[in-house]
Amino acid sequence: MGKYVIAGNWKMNKTPAEAKALIEEIKPLVKDATCDVVVGVPFVDLSVALEATAGTNIGVAAQNCHWAKSGAFTGEISAEMLKEMGVGYVILGHSERRTYFGDTDVTVQQRTRAALDAGLTVILCVGEYLEQREQGVTGEICAMQTKIALGGVSKEELSRIIIAYEPVWAIGTGRTATAEQANEVCALIRNTVADLYDVEAAAALTIQYGGSMNAANAAELLAQSDVDGGLIGGASLKAPDFATIVAAAK
Numbered sequence: 001m002g003k004y005v006i007a008g009n010w011k012m013n014k015t016p017a018e019a020k021a022l023i024e025e026i027k028p029l030v031k032d033a034t035c036d037v038v039v040g041v042p043f044v045d046l047s048v049a050l051e052a053t054a055g056t057n058i059g060v061a062a063q064n065c066h067w068a069k070s071g072a073f074t075g076e077i078s079a080e081m082l083k084e085m086g087v088g089y090v091i092l093g094h095s096e097r098r099t100y101f102g103d104t105d106v107t108v109q110q111r112t113r114a115a116l117d118a119g120l121t122v123i124l125c126v127g128e129y130l131e132q133r134e135q136g137v138t139g140e141i142c143a144m145q146t147k148i149a150l151g152g153v154s155k156e157e158l159s160r161i162i163i164a165y166e167p168v169w170a171i172g173t174g175r176t177a178t179a180e181q182a183n184e185v186c187a188l189i190r191n192t193v194a195d196l197y198d199v200e201a202a203a204a205l206t207i208q209y210g211g212s213m214n215a216a217n218a219a220e221l222l223a224q225s226d227v228d229g230g231l232i233g234g235a236s237l238k239a240p241d242f243a244t245i246v247a248a249a250k
């Protein structure tokens with residue numbers, strides 16, 4: 001299976017000074033991690049995050065990027081801007097971007113293309129709403145989001161894609177998917193990728209679970225055969241909890 005990656009999604013939390021303090025707290029706790037560790041910080045924190053993580057095993061992610069190289073897109077940030085700063089990862093297609101900021105499967109695909117072209121690694125989020133799960137279309141929704149986002153992505157470029165399965169009803173709600181539910185959809189996403197590319201490429205892909213993953217439930221979720229890591233929101237803002245999740249990713 002794919003290599004384990006534990007990524008924090010800080011969302012709109014922490015000023016630059018607070019970000020520096022949190023990273024300093026996280027650093028010693030995760031220095032012996034056997035998985036990849038990433039912190040996804042607000043744009044204005046990228047600079048201090050890169051400085052504070054220099055020479056460590058912690059990678060830095062932005063939480064979005066635009067699909068164009070440059071232009072009249074007030075308030076947006078391009079993938080090349082991130083790359084030039086030294087940022088390694090970008091979270092794309094998060095359900096909060098899709099729900100509140102109008103991201104669609106097509107714009108997620110365009111952003112993914114731009115990020116790969118700039119040399120970034122993409123943490124691509126897919127997941128169903130509660131009504132969709134209740135209607136029995138979770139598999140279709142996640143397969144469709146995956147297929148559209150990966151449109152035009154080559155097999156070589158797939159090594160710079162991480163997919164995060166995040167059921168929207170589990171995000172920030174304290175209502176985690178069961179380990180079986182998480183594994184079932186992660187396996188389905190892997191099969192979708194196998195259909196698009198091949199079984200080897202799908203097996204090498206890192207597929208994370210995200211949605212109320214915390215220090216108490218991480219070990220069980222991460223032990224599932226198709227779960228290769230986590231995208232962590234709330235619990236990533238507490239250094240000891242984040243470190244416990246990192247330690248559970250073996």
Ligand code: PGA
Nearest residue numbers: 171172211212232233234
């Ligand atoms: P949560 O958020 O861990 O707070 O549920 C996960 C995410 O949105 O990536």
